[in-house]
Amino acid sequence: MPELPDLEVLRRRLREGLLEGKVLDIEVLSDRALKTRYFKPAVLKKGILREVSRKGKNLILEFHSGFKLLFQPLLKGWVSFEVPGEAAPLLRLSFEGGRELYFIEYENKGMAGLYIVRKLEGLSFMKKLGVDPLSEEFTIDYLAGAVGERKDRLKAFLVDQKIIAGVGNAYADEILWEARLSPFRICADLDESEVEELFRAVRSVLDSAISVLEEVSGEGLPPFEYREHLKVHRREGQPCPRCGAIIKAVYEGERGTFFCPECQR
Ligand SMILES: [Zn+2]
Structure with missing residues (x-):
């Protein structure tokens, strides 16, 4: 996607x-x-x-x-x-x-x-969209407020378009890896420094992916779903680029969550 x-x-x-x-x-x-x-x-x-x-x-x-x-x-x-x-x-x-x-x-x-x-605004799915993470509205206060007392797991939280619009399955895995947070953590359990880490990771993962895609596209339009630069998403069985542990996957239907069991806590 x-x-x-x-x-x-x-x-x-x-x-x-x-x-x-x-x-x-x-x-x-x-x-x-x-x-x-x-x-x-x-x-x-x-x-x-x-x-x-x-x-x-x-x-x-x-x-x-x-x-x-x-x-x-x-x-x-x-x-x-x-x-x-x-x-x-x-x-x-x-x-x-x-x-x-x-x-x-x-x-x-x-x-x-x-x-x-x-x-x-006439389109119902547009009305429901949350904040775009590249916009000025996406601040650490917004993220902290959204995380709040939520009982969702971090992965489900990140792909919820009503909260952050634009992150899907692949980049949610990458953001959580970057933030060293387990996709199975409950939002409400995050402390302040972990929320800050998550905020930084959202920005840095998306920004660096944009740079990669700009380069890959050359003079033309970006290719469909370029994913070569991803570090954990669909990298099951490969070593974690940070700690060397083997990347694991948990599937819900066809949708997989990929993570490092060692350095994501
Ligand atoms: Zn690791």
């Missing part, structure tokens, strides 16, 4: 490449991917891209006309200048100058969604 760093680098690249670009044509290539029916896709035609923004794991193309195209990739959605063979195209935007932007989905899951709206 693309997470905040993937979407943030995608946002930056689209902004660099397409800002103030004019949409000449729009084609819906998968009817089920278009989740809103109120506005016809043609309302985006002749639209000029005013801004590319992101909230949590949602990408938003904002047009001068006031219309917005929101993309929610969920598990397998992505954006590309061409359609890779193994992906299904969902929607195509043709920009003046010949550039074509495709919203795509791998494995044809039918989950990724496109929304054409004027106001983002």
